[in-house]
Amino acid sequence: MLDPVMLAAQGAGELQSGLTAIGRGIVYGGAAIGPGIGIGLVVGNAITAMARQPEAAGTVRTTMFLGIAFTEALALFGFVLSFIISG
Amino acid sequence: MILGIDFPPITHLTAWPDIWFADTPFAINKTVLIFVASVLITFFFFFIAGRQRRLVPTGVQGLAESSIDFVRESIILETMGPDGLGYLPFLVTMFFFVFFINIFEIIPLVQFPGNARIAVPLFLALLVWFMFNIVGIARQGFFGYVKNSVIPPGVPKVILPLLVFIEFISVFIVRPFSLAIRLFANMLAGHLILVTFAILSAAIWGSAIYFKIGALFPFALLVALMAFEILVSALQAFIFTILTGVYIGLSMHPEH
Numbered sequence: 476m477l478d479p480v481m482l483a484a485q486g487a488g489e490l491q492s493g494l495t496a497i498g499r500g501i502v503y504g505g506a507a508i509g510p511g512i513g514i515g516l517v518v519g520n521a522i523t524a525m526a527r528q529p530e531a532a533g534t535v536r537t538t539m540f541l542g543i544a545f546t547e548a549l550a551l552f553g554f555v556l557s558f559i560i561s562g
Numbered sequence: 563m564i565l566g567i568d569f570p571p572i573t574h575l576t577a578w579p580d581i582w583f584a585d586t587p588f589a590i591n592k593t594v595l596i597f598v599a600s601v602l603i604t605f606f607f608f609f610i611a612g613r614q615r616r617l618v619p620t621g622v623q624g625l626a627e628s629s630i631d632f633v634r635e636s637i638i639l640e641t642m643g644p645d646g647l648g649y650l651p652f653l654v655t656m657f658f659f660v661f662f663i664n665i666f667e668i669i670p671l672v673q674f675p676g677n678a679r680i681a682v683p684l685f686l687a688l689l690v691w692f693m694f695n696i697v698g699i700a701r702q703g704f705f706g707y708v709k710n711s712v713i714p715p716g717v718p719k720v721i722l723p724l725l726v727f728i729e730f731i732s733v734f735i736v737r738p739f740s741l742a743i744r745l746f747a748n749m750l751a752g753h754l755i756l757v758t759f760a761i762l763s764a765a766i767w768g769s770a771i772y773f774k775i776g777a778l779f780p781f782a783l784l785v786a787l788m789a790f791e792i793l794v795s796a797l798q799a800f801i802f803t804i805l806t807g808v809y810i811g812l813s814m815h816p817e818h
Binding site: 511533537540544547548552554558 | 636746748752800
């Protein structure tokens with residue numbers, strides 16, 4: 476039986492869940508771009524600092540983890556938001 | 563269904579059925595048991611370590627003393643300075659409490675990080691929020707504390723109204739929120755990655771006989787990720803503790 480009303484309803488539901496999935500992917504992907512670059516900068520500069528001044532490596536490492544934590548939080552907001560989005 | 567593998571919805575991975583007192587506010591499930599176990603482990607770890615104090619520490623006492631020394635040297639003295647040493651018991655307990663909840667992620671037969679539910683991270687973050695506000699108000703007075711918090715030093719007066727607004731949001735709202743989300747989302751992400759590779763291994767292992775060798779690759783990655791999650795558990799506990807130290811330290815010594 477091809478009931479056009481039922482088919483339309485089913486199609487709308489599938490469209491909605493498909494768009495939700497795309498939206499989740501875009502939210503997390505977009506949220507990961509900036510922190511990816513940021514963490515790269517933080518760690519790269521920390522390695523430069525440690526290589527130039529190995530005796531300060533302990534302090535630099537602690538500060539590096541702090542910087543990573545602050546930067547990473549933005550990506551994690553996106554991660555959580557992608558679960559909050561529901562179709 | 564992703565590529566023919568039936569991936570369970572996220573509620574199946576994080577919500578556990580009630581064991582006792584079902585459908586009451588005091589319902590106890592696996593997550594609650596993990597929290598209670600972590601409290602008991604933290605308590606007995608330091609209780610046993612401090613029971614007979616030997617001059618040359620061995621065993622549990624040595625472990626406890628070296629970890630206290632670690633928190634003292636690399637968290638408190640780095641972030642708060644010598645006058646923050648009064649917070650040593652609080653920070654050490656918090657470090658171990660968070661760490662023991664996290665490490666249940668890789669304990670066989672449990673394999674669920676309690677912090678993948680937001681309850682405890684949110685509560686600890688609110689505790690930290692109250693703590694650094696109270697310390698700041700006690701140290702600098704109410705108006706001095708708010709002024710030092712929202713007005714960064716050495717800013718031109720023109721952009722001050724905008725900056726005060728941004729700083730207020732970032733200090734009093736984003737700080738506790740991001741502290742909770744950071745711990746919660748890291749542990750949830752780790753749990754989901756382990757689940758993904760476990761399901762992948764099981765699905766390939768359950769396929770046709772000549773294809774079973776393919777299960778070796780996700781399984782090897784699963785083992786490697788387990789080791790990585792040990793690192794993440796310790797690192798997140800460390801980051802949670804050091805950020806607490808940073809926030810309390812900022813309330814104690816405002817930037818001039």
